[in-house]
Amino acid sequence: MKNPPWSRDEHIITLSFYLKHTPNIPGKKSEEIRELSRILNLLQKYIGGDIPDGFRNENGVYMKLMNFRRLDPAYKGVGLVNGNKDEEVVWNLYASTPEKLYDLSQRILSFTNSVLLQKKLPDLNDDEIESNEGQLLSRIHRYYERDANLTKKKKERFFSQNNALYCECCGFNFAEIYGEHGKGFIECHHTKPLSELKAESITKISELVLLCANCHRMIHRHKPWLSIEELKEKIMIKNNK
Numbered sequence: 001m002k003n004p005p006w007s008r009d010e011h012i013i014t015l016s017f018y019l020k021h022t023p024n025i026p027g028k029k030s031e032e033i034r035e036l037s038r039i040l041n042l043l044q045k046y047i048g049g050d051i052p053d054g055f056r057n058e059n060g061v062y063m064k065l066m067n068f069r070r071l072d073p074a075y076k077g078v079g080l081v082n083g084n085k086d087e088e089v090v091w092n093l094y095a096s097t098p099e100k101l102y103d104l105s106q107r108i109l110s111f112t113n114s115v116l117l118q119k120k121l122p123d124l125n126d127d128e129i130e131s132n133e134g135q136l137l138s139r140i141h142r143y144y145e146r147d148a149n150l151t152k153k154k155k156e157r158f159f160s161q162n163n164a165l166y167c168e169c170c171g172f173n174f175a176e177i178y179g180e181h182g183k184g185f186i187e188c189h190h191t192k193p194l195s196e197l198k199a200e201s202i203t204k205i206s207e208l209v210l211l212c213a214n215c216h217r218m219i220h221r222h223k224p225w226l227s228i229e230e231l232k233e234k235i236m237i238k239n240n241k
């Protein structure tokens, strides 16, 4: 079984390690590298499923750190050439703001100890894309907005205030278009930025918005995910709900 390509989550955690230690990257046989390898294996359990033999072993992890080195202008040698494309993307996104990256990396890792992960996290739809913050947080987002209890409360509250359920972005109302068949149908979207998710935080109803299926897909279609305001601005035909 072949090792799967490195995920965004793994790049975030490994670049965070790199920036913390550079220019003194611990040796291949060090305790720190062993620990990094252990963490990446743990993470894989939640985002990738099967773990092939030798997955992210000390060697592989060390090589990845050398791949990052090739992107580091502070390093005077050449580092390892032939890296993967996402390395560079992650470098460009976060290398200039290491504090932001440590924080994100800690947030991802906080979920690996969370009871939440004893459940199976929902997958994203085929035409949706994981956000810049990686797969684990993207799927946690999906988990929150599918939470039956929470979405039921949100819909009830919205209905009691507006006497209808409609998309908070474009105004689409399923009952209006599909009649009885569409009654009660609408999706929920969790508005909290992924970079602020924490394993211990409790999702509030005020963090959910109602969206029609189209608007919801459009939000999750590109990196970074759009905010509600950004999506509203893209809608060509304005309506006056």
Ligand SMILES: [Zn+2]
Pocket: 167, 168, 169, 170, 171, 172, 211, 212, 213, 214, 215, 216
């Ligand atoms: Zn809509």
Ligand SMILES: [Zn+2]
Pocket: 141, 145, 188, 189, 190, 216, 219, 220
């Ligand atoms: Zn969503």
